[in-house]
Amino acid sequence: MNNPFKVTGIDFYQNRSAANWIVLVVSFLIGGGSIYYTSILVEKIRIREERLISLYANTLEYFANEDGNVNFDFIFEEIIVSNTSIPVIVTDEIGLPFEYKNIPEADDARTDVERRNVLLRELAIMEAEHEPILITLRNNLDEVTGYQYVYYKNSFLLTQLQYYPYVQLLVIFIFGIVAYMVFNYSRSAEQNRVWVGLAKETAHQLGTPLSSLMAWSEYLKSDSNEQNREMAAELDKDIQRLEMITSRFSNIGSIPLLTSQNIVTTIRETISYLQRRVSSRVEITVSSSPDEVINAEVNKPLFDWVIENICKNAVDAMAGAGRINIGISKDNEGKVFVDISDTGKGIPKSKTSKVFQPGYTTKKRGWGLGLTLVKRIIENYHGGKIFVKNTEMNIGTTFRIVLKS
Ligand SMILES: Nc1ncnc2c1ncn2[C@@H]1O[C@H](COP(=O)(O)OP(=O)(O)O)[C@@H](O)[C@H]1O
Ligand SMILES: [Mg+2]
Secondary structure (H helix, E strand, O other): OOOHHHOOOOOHHHHHHHHHHHHHHHHHHHHHHHHHHHHHHHHHHHHHHHHHHHHHHHHHHHHHOOOOOOOOHHHHHHHHHHOOOOOEEEEOOOOOEEEEEOOHHHHHOOOHHHHHHHHHHHHHHHHHHOOOEEEEEEOOOOOEEEEEEEEEOOOHHHHHHHHHHHHHHHHHHHHHHHHHHHHHHHHHHHHHHHHHHHHHHHHHHHHHHHHHHHHHHHHHHOOOOHHHHHHHHHHHHHHHHHHHHHHHHHHHOOOOOOEEEEHHHHHHHHHHHHHOOOOOOEEEEEOOOOOOOOEEEEOHHHHHHHHHHHHHHHHHOOOOOEEEEEEEEEOOOOEEEEEEEEOOOOOOHHHOOHHHOOOOOOOOOOOOOHHHHHHHHHHHHHOOEEEEEEEEOOOEEEEEEEEEO
């Protein structure tokens, strides 16, 4: 019997995680490239802005030292106005602003005091960003008469550009997460349809021959022949087994009814049934006493199936002989824990979540669907949890089921 998930000789799940890595690496390359490219752009613009501002300072110095009262305002304006983006403040020797450009907040100020406060605040920011440019004032005799300072900071454009790649990355990241969630959701919706459809169909198909078998059994029971009546009794056992399978499939194919029941009894029943079917060298025990009552919300046919699957795996892991113990407990919050421990070969630590994936098996004749089904029953149908609580190579494994009470 071949494992259908391995027909191509490639482990699909191994490949999926490789694909995830490729996507991750490519996104990092794109993100890194985008940041790198923008940082080059930012650097170029920064140099340009610095040149522009030093041209501005030179112009200021030139006109300040120019003889006569020629009104050069228009040239002044040319250079200043051409600078429509870099915020600038010119101060006197002791650092009081007397001229500014491209500070809309100061333009909007209603009083002089307000304006001055805005400028002083801006000045502090500018000082932290760039060294101010010194302008030396001289008189006709070329003697130094005073100084002025030109403070400036990066233009809004440059500041925006610096943050742009991060904003871009954030948008891509959010988009990626949303896309991933939608994809995952639609995939799990599809898986649901397959599980449910297949289970319903199986239950339905088993129904007809089963009712026919029941009729035959009834017929044989009323037979006068002793041997036929004995046969009918044997037949009934198989019919019961088939009925159990049918009810499992029909429960998984619909929204199963959960009822609150004493799972100590439920589990004990399942165990006594199982114990008859496994080698006598495998001992299955329940650590709580038979009269203990621990209630949990379960669907009996499905929960039996879970216990059976986990115990069968445990038996398989124990090369013929060993012990399975089931511990049942409840915490203060009303959570019920079912711990199934075995003395088997253990699961490698790296595989403890993989064992639940469809198609994962280490058995020659395994399908790797047992634990997938178990997880599905516990999580989707009981709103609970299942995980490998503990495992040690060649010592044993403990699976924990968490249920609601
Ligand atoms: N109690 C256990 N001890 C060791 N290995 C286990 C145990 N339970 C499950 N496994 C591992 O998980 C795999 C998947 O189990 P399962 O989904 O039931 O599929 P299958 O039984 O068909 O292999 C098994 O092949 C085995 O390697
Ligand atoms: Mg199995």
